[in-house]
């Protein structure tokens with residue numbers, strides 16, 4: 001039984017391994033120029049070199065710090081606006097239409113505005129990332145605050161709960177599943193946008209910059225490695241969030 | 256000064272507005288319940304039992320006539336009334352312990368005292384050892400018992416139960432009836448009003464059985480049950496009373512599912 005589960009977990013590796021094999025076959029037979037598609041061995045060797053040189057950690061650290069800042073600002077703002085609109089229909093009528101209109105503007109559309117106002121600064125990048133985290137967090141929190149069933153609301157009335165305790169004991173817990181998936185989506189959004197921020201706001205440092213530099217110098221192996229690292233970190237973040245969700249939502253699992 | 260836990264319903268009328276039409280749901284309801292009495296309400300589906308109970312709980316506020324608790328008009332829910340809903344309505348995100356303690360949260364008793372009160376009530380319903388369990392992990396009977404404990408924690412003067420045992424299987428149900436009787440005896444002051452579909456359950460537990468009829472919901476008859484306790488379900492008097500109530504619904508005992516003892 002346990003063995004079966006372990007085997008099932010490994011299923012996720014089948015497609016990546018197949019792709020790796022295809023990649024290897026293509027490059028070995030030189031069907032594609034090594035400039036565009038370097039050999040897997042080359043990529044691995046470059047990876048080791050970068051790893052030993054250590055600069056990659058500086059870039060990684062830079063990107064992660066930026067994401068953390070933008071993400072925290074974005075989800076805090078999203079949580080506050082989402083709860084406000086979820087709890088008060090007046091606030092929803094005031095902010096809802098504006099929020100939904102602004103949300104239609106693609107995040108990339110904000111780049112010129114941010115550059116004109118804040119210049120090519122760290123702040124501009126953080127706001128850009130925060131914006132990406134803000135939308136899904138607001139929507140999910142708002143949605144979550146509306147999840148409380150009328151039946152439970154009656155329980156709160158029977159026990160004469162006041163507003164703050166109603167929020168703490170009833171509304172927020174019933175919103176928690178939605179809020180947590182909001183956090184998860186915001187996190188991947190923020191992580192995706194940091195690369196964009198580093199490329200479009202043309203500044204030194206970070207994984208995005210590393211990738212762009214490598215592109216300029218036609219170092220496909222480095223481009224590959226950055227893509228791999230970005231994907232891997234995104235995967236890990238998602239995984240950690242899933243574990244956190246399972247822990248916090250233990251009450252949903254029966255037996 | 257009326258005694259704690261007396262309920263007085265006088266000429267109660269309740270209508271619901273559905274799509275602009277006013278439909279009467281309850282009409283001419285008159286009922287007196289004394290302190291410590293156990294009253295069952297029985298009647299066909301849709302006759303307004305739940306509506307009547309919700310009015311007493313204070314969850315429905317527009318009505319004609321009077322609903323007086325200890326001589327005072329009921330105006331919204333209050334901790335003087337405990338409620339057990341048909342669907343137990345335990346909060347799924349709180350442990351049994353936290354659920355049972357919900358009613359104590361607003362009180363400034365201090366943590367230790369609150370914990371003791373919760374423990375005492377868990378013991379009362381036989382749920383010691385299940386403090387840290389979530390409702391999803393409880394059986395139907397256990398969840399219903401937790402709900403009863405939750406309703407009793409504030410020492411209400413009036414306990415209102417809407418088909419508390421309706422969702423349980425026959426055996427668990429009989430067991431819970433014994434439990435309910437035990438609780439009622441131990442909490443000698445508390446008045447209980449219970450809705451049920453089960454005539455035997457009503458006769459077994461009640462001092463008074465209120466029979467309702469529908470469209471609009473009215474009280475058809477109030478039958479006092481004066482059998483000595485503990486009651487013997489197989490005794491002649493018990494059977495006769497059961498028959499008498501079933502008669503009111505134009506049903507005979509042989510047509511109705513009854514427990515074999």
Ligand SMILES: Nc1ncnc2c1ncn2[C@@H]1O[C@H](COP(=O)(O)OP(=O)(O)OP(=O)(O)O)[C@@H](O)[C@H]1O
Pocket residue numbers: 271272273280299300301302303304305306307
């Ligand atoms: N909020 C409401 N709005 C409109 N009509 C309602 C509402 N609540 C109940 N009713 C109607 O009032 C009548 C009585 O309902 P109620 O739930 O009190 O019946 P009941 O006796 O508890 O039935 P059951 O035994 O099936 O639980 C029904 O016809 C129902 O459709």
Ligand SMILES: [Mg+2]
Pocket residue numbers: 304305306
């Ligand atoms: Mg009902």
